[in-house]
Amino acid sequence: xxxxxxxxxxxxxxxxxxxxxxxxxxxxxxLGSVELDFGSVPxxxxxxxxxxxKNAGMxxxxxxxxxxxxxxxxxxxxxxxxxxxTGIALFVNKNDQKKPVDPIDGAPIHPPIPNxxxxxxxxxxxxxxxxxRDADEDGFSNKDEFAAKTDxxxxxxxPALITKLTYIGDESVQWVLRPGFEAAGGxxxxxxxxxxxxxxxxxxxxxxxxxxxxxxxxxMGRFKLLGSEKRRVMNEAIQxxxxxxxxxxxxxxxxxxxxxxxxxxxxxxADQRKHARFDRTAVLSLQALGLSGxxxxxxxxxxxxxxxxxxxxxxxxxxxxxxxxxxxxxGGDGKVQTYDIMKGATGPAAP
Numbered sequence: 001x002x003x004x005x006x007x008x009x010x011x012x013x014x015x016x017x018x019x020x021x022x023x024x025x026x027x028x029x030x031l032g033s034v035e036l037d038f039g040s041v042p043x044x045x046x047x048x049x050x051x052x053x054k055n056a057g058m059x060x061x062x063x064x065x066x067x068x069x070x071x072x073x074x075x076x077x078x079x080x081x082x083x084x085x086t087g088i089a090l091f092v093n094k095n096d097q098k099k100p101v102d103p104i105d106g107a108p109i110h111p112p113i114p115n116x117x118x119x120x121x122x123x124x125x126x127x128x129x130x131x132x133r134d135a136d137e138d139g140f141s142n143k144d145e146f147a148a149k150t151d152x153x154x155x156x157x158x159p160a161l162i163t164k165l166t167y168i169g170d171e172s173v174q175w176v177l178r179p180g181f182e183a184a185g186g187x188x189x190x191x192x193x194x195x196x197x198x199x200x201x202x203x204x205x206x207x208x209x210x211x212x213x214x215x216x217x218x219x220m221g222r223f224k225l226l227g228s229e230k231r232r233v234m235n236e237a238i239q240x241x242x243x244x245x246x247x248x249x250x251x252x253x254x255x256x257x258x259x260x261x262x263x264x265x266x267x268x269x270a271d272q273r274k275h276a277r278f279d280r281t282a283v284l285s286l287q288a289l290g291l292s293g294x295x296x297x298x299x300x301x302x303x304x305x306x307x308x309x310x311x312x313x314x315x316x317x318x319x320x321x322x323x324x325x326x327x328x329x330x331g332g333d334g335k336v337q338t339y340d341i342m343k344g345a346t347g348p349a350a351p
Contacts, residue, residue: 103115123142136152138155144159158288165306166344166346167324171280172280175219176275181265187211188265190207190213190223192214192218212252225248247262248262279299280299291307322343326340
C-alpha cells in the first residue's frame, strides 16, 4: 500500500486549504477592478440611473413647515379692504379693455343694480346675464331679489311667491237648479243636475220656505229656499208681459255660502243653459322653490297659502274663469291687494 493511500484524508484537507488560499488571493487581486465590472463604487457625478429618491430631503423640510404659525393679515388699499385672493381691478370696460372698472366707486356694472349690492351679498357680477341668474336657486333672479329687497344668497328670503304663480287652467263643473211648481205655503219642488249625477225633490215632499235640501246625492244639503215672488216681465217671444214666479235660493256650499240665486220657476228645458252655473277650480303651478311643474288646485272663493301647507293663508281665490283668475292678498299690515293672472301667464301685476 502506497503512502497516499494510507494518508488520503490528510492529502484531501491539504488540497482544500491550497485551493481556498488561491481563491482568496484572486479575489484580493481583482478588488481594484470591481468598480469597472459592476459600477458599485460611484465616482464624481452620479449616473441618471441613481436609485435614490429625488429631492427626498425636502420631505423633512416640508413636515417642519407645518409647525409654523401662519396667519392671513387683512390688507387695505387707501382705506378699503382688499380680498387677499383677488386683485382690485376685477373688471374692464368692454369698450376699452385697458381701462379697469372699479367695482366700488365706479359706474354700475349692471344698471340699475349698484355695485355695492353685488359685493354686499357676495354675488358674482362678472357674467353678462348676472341680473338674470339665480344665485340661491329659489326661483327668483338676482334682479327680482334686488327689486324686492330680499337676500339673493338666502333660500329662505325671497320676493312674494304670487309673482311666480302660473294659471294653467280651470276644472269646472256646470250645474243647473230648476224649481218646479209651487205647492201650498210657498213650497217648491226642485231638480238638480251636473251632467254626471242629479237630485230631485218631488211633489210628495216639496221644500218649504227656510228648508234646506237635498237629502242625498251630489247636492245633498247644498241649497236653502228663501222664498219667492211674482213679477211681470216681457216675454220677447210673444211680445207681451206675463207673470213669472222667481224663486230665491241661497247656496250652502262652504266656499259659496251666502250666494243667492233668483231662478224662474218651471223654466223651459230649452233654457237650461241660460240658467246654468259653475263650480270652478283653478289649476296652478308655482315656478319657485323647486316646485316648478307640480300642479295644485284651489277652489273659487277659498283661502290658500304659498307654498301649500304653509300655516298662513293670506291669499284668496276671488274669481276663476276659463280666461283668468282674480286673487286677493292680505298683507301683514291688513291692506288688501288684488292680482289678475291670465291663463298661461306667470307673475301678476298689482293694480
